[in-house]
Amino acid sequence: MTGKTSLFTILTGAHQETRIGSTVARTGVSRVPDARLEALGRLFEPPKVTHATVEYVDMPSISKESLRDPAYVASLRVVDAFAHVLRLFEDETVPHEKGSVNPLRDLEDVETELILSDFVVVEKRMERLEKDRKKIKNPELDREFELLERAKTMLEDNRPLRQLELDAEDEKRIRGFQFLSQKPMLYVLNLGEAEASKLHQRECEYGEGPLAGRRHTSVAAVCGKIEAELAELPHEEQKDYLASYGLQESGLERLISATYSLLGLMSFLTAGEDECRAWTIPMHSTAIKAAGAIHSDFEKKFIKAEVVQWKSLVDLGGYAGVREKGMLRLEGKDYIVKDGDVLVIRHG
Numbered sequence: 064m065t066g067k068t069s070l071f072t073i074l075t076g077a078h079q080e081t082r083i084g085s086t087v088a089r090t091g092v093s094r095v096p097d098a099r100l101e102a103l104g105r106l107f108e109p110p111k112v113t114h115a116t117v118e119y120v121d122m123p124s125i126s127k128e129s130l131r132d133p134a135y136v137a138s139l140r141v142v143d144a145f146a147h148v149l150r151l152f153e154d155e156t157v158p159h160e161k162g163s164v165n166p167l168r169d170l171e172d173v174e175t176e177l178i179l180s181d182f183v184v185v186e187k188r189m190e191r192l193e194k195d196r197k198k199i200k201n202p203e204l205d206r207e208f209e210l211l212e213r214a215k216t217m218l219e220d221n222r223p224l225r226q227l228e229l230d231a232e233d234e235k236r237i238r239g240f241q242f243l244s245q246k247p248m249l250y251v252l253n254l255g256e257a258e259a260s261k262l263h264q265r266e267c268e269y270g271e272g273p274l275a276g277r278r279h280t281s282v283a284a285v286c287g288k289i290e291a292e293l294a295e296l297p298h299e300e301q302k303d304y305l306a307s308y309g310l311q312e313s314g315l316e317r318l319i320s321a322t323y324s325l326l327g328l329m330s331f332l333t334a335g336e337d338e339c340r341a342w343t344i345p346m347h348s349t350a351i352k353a354a355g356a357i358h359s360d361f362e363k364k365f366i367k368a369e370v371v372q373w374k375s376l377v378d379l380g381g382y383a384g385v386r387e388k389g390m391l392r393l394e395g396k397d398y399i400v401k402d403g404d405v406l407v408i409r410h411g
């Protein structure tokens with residue numbers, strides 16, 4: 064009882080349930096809040112404004128018991144990242160599974176279970192490899208064995224595989240295992256109402272304190288109670304409500320942004336009278352890859368991309384304005400797309 068299901072419901076508004084073995088999981092999609100996209104929407108007034116999305120799955124807590132269910136483990140393996148909701152709020156009417164509020168204990172307990180689960184997989188695979196290596200001489204098997212030895216040492220040290228530094232080759236070798244302790248981890252600090260004005264402060268405390276130096280992790284603080292109340296309010300009143308707690312953005316926005324940066328994602332935009340839309344791509348993607356995110360044909364038949372920052376497009380009132388000022392640049396396939404670029408793909 065840390066607020067996972069409550070937060071999930073606010074994030075996605077979803078109620079659909081799927082059965083995974085004996086457990087029930089819910090999947091939902093959140094629109095990534097994007098003020099740039101909304102500004103473009105006001106300019107072009109298209110019939111469709113399409114946000115980027117993130118899919119969340121609400122799962123029962125990770126524990127020794129739940130990890131015994133192979134279907135549960137299988138559904139954990141396929142996600143891109145975990146969000147571990149840590150309970151910081153105190154509430155006597157909501158019992159804590161472990162009897163007391165202690166977020167760092169909860170964090171380490173889950174981490175240990177992930178590590179143990181991976182350890183079993185590593186040991187099994189190494190046993191298998193040892194047999195195979197006696198039968199066949201294959202340098203690839205040796206590389207894999209060495210990699211797993213490194214992984215094993217790390218796990219024995221009670222450290223997650225997120226901490227492994229891998230070159231591209233090893234990254235490829237390890238990917239298929241879908242190790243649980245290697246998944247990027249977003250720590251969601253679920254604060255009590257009294258701490259609503261301290262979201263940022265708590266994030267810093269954790270980020271620079273117990274979470275410092277943990278690779279591929281990130282932290283976002285939210286206040287579940289306030290988010291729940293916020294979700295009930297009409298859109299126009301939400302800003303004022305947040306402001307009354309000294310907040311500029313909702314927890315939902317902070318959480319999604321944190322998910323995005325943890326996964327190394329960013330968005331570029333397309334804008335016109337038909338549709339304004341945000342597209343998700345990995346940071347540092349090239350223009351041709353961005354084109355491919357829209358349509359595989361655009362990637363294959365890519366010629367050039369016309370590029371302008373969304374703000375210039377909005378400030379100058381559209382394409383004619385930016386073209387006139389020479390701000391609509393023509394870029395080739397290797398151009399590195401920036402967050403907030405608006406792209407017009409020219410293709411054959």
Ligand SMILES: Nc1nc2c(ncn2[C@@H]2O[C@H](COP(=O)(O)OP(=O)(O)O)[C@@H](O)[C@H]2O)c(=O)[nH]1
Binds near residue numbers: 066152154255
């Ligand atoms: N006071 C308080 N109660 C909460 C908060 N988040 C969740 N709860 C309550 O805690 C209970 C369990 O919440 P739930 O979201 O189902 O937790 P889960 O077990 O982690 O999925 C419910 O009664 C919620 O109303 C919060 O931020 N503050």
Ligand SMILES: [Mg+2]
Binds near residue numbers: 067068069122123
């Ligand atoms: Mg739940």
